[in-house]
Each structure stands twice: as structure tokens, then as C-alpha cells.
Amino acid sequence: DTAVSQTPKYLVTQMGNDKSIKCEQNLGHDTMYWYKQDSKKFLKIMFSYNNKELIINETVPNRFSPKSPDKAHLNLHINSLELGDSAVYFCASSQGPVTGELFFGEGSRLTVL
């Protein structure tokens, strides 16, 4: 039973399209995150939600819109995709925003053509 699961694992799309990535965690954690990993493998935080409330919003274009319908789910919607959005997007969760280790999903590789 996967602790943090995200879908789809692979996504290939054209520039200008809109796409979504979904994430679910069954760990009972309160806090969820989206991280972006670029081609050099740098992991950078994008957003964090605690109990459905946005608590971290890094300098991310507003084409990216996270949504948390409940504390077990955090989705990421991207509008008007650009070539530079190609990356692996990781969902993660932790017990809380202050304490607890991060547990990652398997990643969603987005390729924009």
C-alpha cells in the first residue's frame, strides 16, 4: 500500500496545454508539499499545505495552482504549459509543518514539447 501516491507518472504534452497532477497520502499527515526537480536534480519546494490551508508559496508562476480538497489530497494544476516546465514533480507529506520527516511520492515526469 503506497504511502504517497501521485498520478500520472509520466505526462507528455504540447506547449500551451493545461495539465493536472494528483497526489494522495494515506499516512494521516497534516502537511503536504509539491517539489520540482530539474534536469540537474535540484529539488526545490513550490507549495505546502497544512490541513488544506496554503502555508508556503515560493516564487512560482501563477500558472501553477495547487488545490487541497482535504488533508489527504493535494493536486497541482498547470495552465499554459511552457518548455521550462519540463521537470519531475514530487509530492511529499509530513506529520506537521514544523516537525516530522518528509515522505515523497514516486514523482511525475512532465515533458512539454
Place this chain on the structure above:
Amino acid sequence: GQQLNQSPQSMFIQEGEDVSMNCTSSSIFNTWLWYKQDPGEGPVLLIALYKAGELTSNGRLTAQFGITRKDSFLNISASIPSDVGIYFCAGLSFTSGTYKYIFGTGTRLKVLA
């Protein structure tokens, strides 16, 4: 922004050798985490450190939280081929009223059988 410098950036070692890598920062961190990422997978937590000076082991892995709280190191003893991967450190920082994990630049480990 805050950065975590990891070294070495990459290393080739012979099977059976011990490996050392470290993570340094100009900022103080409250928690250090060490992760391993295999190709096509998400980062998997190896060791978590919560107190300055703490030394923690997990099988062949040993990690330490630096006394100054600005660094951490990870040792792998008697390396085996499956130790291949990218190792990341992550530090929990408090910035602009928010806690968040900052990731290091990664150490790419290759083990020669």
C-alpha cells in the same frame, strides 16, 4: 536564498570501500534529513537527525548533526553495488515565519564492483 552545499558532487568508489559525504550551510538548521534517490524513483528517507551533535546509525549508514548546526555528514561503510544513487541532505530552516526543508545539491555515488 538559503543553500545547502553538498560534497563531493559525485564519486566513484570500489565495492567494499567506505564513503563519506557532507552538507554545509551558512545558516543554522533545526533538523537534518538524509535521503537516497534511485533512478525514476522518489527520494527515500535514510536517517533523520534532531539534535546538534547527534550521531545516528541505520545499518551501514551513519550520520551526524554538526555541533554548529550548520553541517551534517553521512558515512556508508563497506559499500555495495546497490548503494548507487543520488544522496541528498535536507535541512529544516525557519525563514520569513515559515518552516521548510531546503535540499542540498546531491552527491552522485557510483560503486564499481
